Amino acid sequence: MEIQADNGFVPISRMNHTNRSKQLLERFAAKFQQEPAFYVRVPGRVNLIGEHIDYCGYSVCPMALEQDIMLSVSIGDGETLRLTNVDPSYEDYECDLRKFEISIGDEAPKWYQYFLCGVRGLLDVLPKETSIKGFNVAVSGIIPQSAGLSSSSALVSAAALSTSHVHNFNISKKELANLCARCERYIGTQGGGMDQAIAFLANEGCAKLIDFTPLRCKDVSLPPGAVFVIAHSLTRLNKAATADFNCRVVECRLAAQLIAKHQGIDWFTVKTLSDLQSGLKGSLHTMIALVKKILHESPYTKEEIVDELKTTSAVLDQTSLTPNTKHIESFKLHQRALHVFEEALRVQKFHEACNNFSSEGALETLGKLMSESHSSLRDLYECSHPQLDTLVEISQNFSLGARLTGAGWGGCAVALVTAENVSNYIDVLKTKFYSQIGIDNNLDGLVFATKPNAGAHIYVI
Secondary structure: OEEEOOOOOOOEEEOOOOHHHHHHHHHHHHHHOOOOOEEEEEEEEEEEEOOOOHHHOOOEEEEEEEEEEEEEEEEOOOOEEEEEEOOOOOOOEEEEOOOOOOOOOOOOOOHHHHHHHHHHHHHOOOOOOOOOOOEEEEEEEOOOOOOOOOHHHHHHHHHHHHHHHHOOOOOOHHHHHHHHHHHHHHHOOOOOOHHHHHHHHOOOOOEEEEEOOOOEEEEEOOOOOEEEEEEEOOOOOOHHHOHHHHHHHHHHHHHHHHHHHHOOOOHHHOOOHHHHHHHHOOOHHHHHHHHHHHOOOOOEEHHHHHHHHOOOHHHHHHHOOOOOOOOOOEEOHHHHHHHHHHHHHHHHHHHHHHHOOOOOOHHHHHHHHHHHHHHHHHHOOOOOOHHHHHHHHHHHOOOOEEEEEOOOOOOEEEEEEEHHHHHHHHHHHHHHHHHHHOOOOOOOOOEEEEOOEOOOEEEEO
16 A cells, blocks of 8 residues: 655555565564564666666666665664675674765775664755654665666665655655765765665666766656566676776766867856757767867877866866776777667667557668677777676577676676567576576576566655
């Protein structure tokens, strides 16, 4: 039974227990010697098209997954946050909500630090007169980790949502999405907001076309008979623990600033490639032509960029680079910008094909765009991995199209198949990919068909 309808806010319903929620309840009771007051569910996501362009200001087309993060929560004593996880490999954690820090060193972030990002972001927007309340949380996650399916962003989002509910703080889904995108930067990730937007704004049965600045969403009805299969390459990269992801963000910014300088625009005002396009009032085709005309294909040195912008290294560090990219001396600006503009164009074509799915060949068009996206991510953005490429290559002969999804450098591929071909395609992957690397059992969490799910939800007892 729904208690709070959507109306722009996260819906609230009565809890109907499942085997999983009962397991979470048992873990909660064993740890905290009480029962939870409410539950929070936040889904993972798969991006169908539009990779590495959200932080450049361009539209993306993800859908929410059935796989999710689930929390059980109760208000605790004092101002202490206490965390536990149903997976015993994750250590318990507690802290004083009045004086905790999120300090990230050279190692990969701990699981609870992602949670703290969401807590910190929400606490920062509470009215000053709010009394901070401690709370107890048990966590259950079934989103494959470091797989490009947004498990870490789902945890950040679930943390912010639970913190808001504990403090009776009304905040809209759009505000939560924007807040969670910002506060993930506490952990060093310079993302663009797609993961958080789909986590809160998804509607069951639809993908979403998501625009940024301002945040806007449209439901995208996928063609009848279209099924998306997700397959894990069994390679993982923690994007917050490497400079690769943040380096791409910086390369896109520098590409935009160099073209702006060349075209007579104040480059200090340009932070993204979409800023550049807005300033020039050009089409995506025009922007692609400018990249090919202005930016050379060989890597730019930092010194060369400083010279072209007629600035200093210190100013460049302050205005264009991030703390974890200041050491980089070589930047591939042509390739990164070309991928972004061409990928933004593919998103437009994907949306148009979904709107016209009654026309013959719509599924083939979608598949072709997905395959083109992967080629660009592999060759221009250089964020693929040999095992991902193998997975996509096998898929080309047994699906309508496939591509890596998520940040890349490992993780998952997503393939478009017809409903009648799902079982055959999954069997092919088991034989031609997983068996070849010695994996024959427990494959359900590695390769699976999925359908568009709903966004975040609160369940009360």
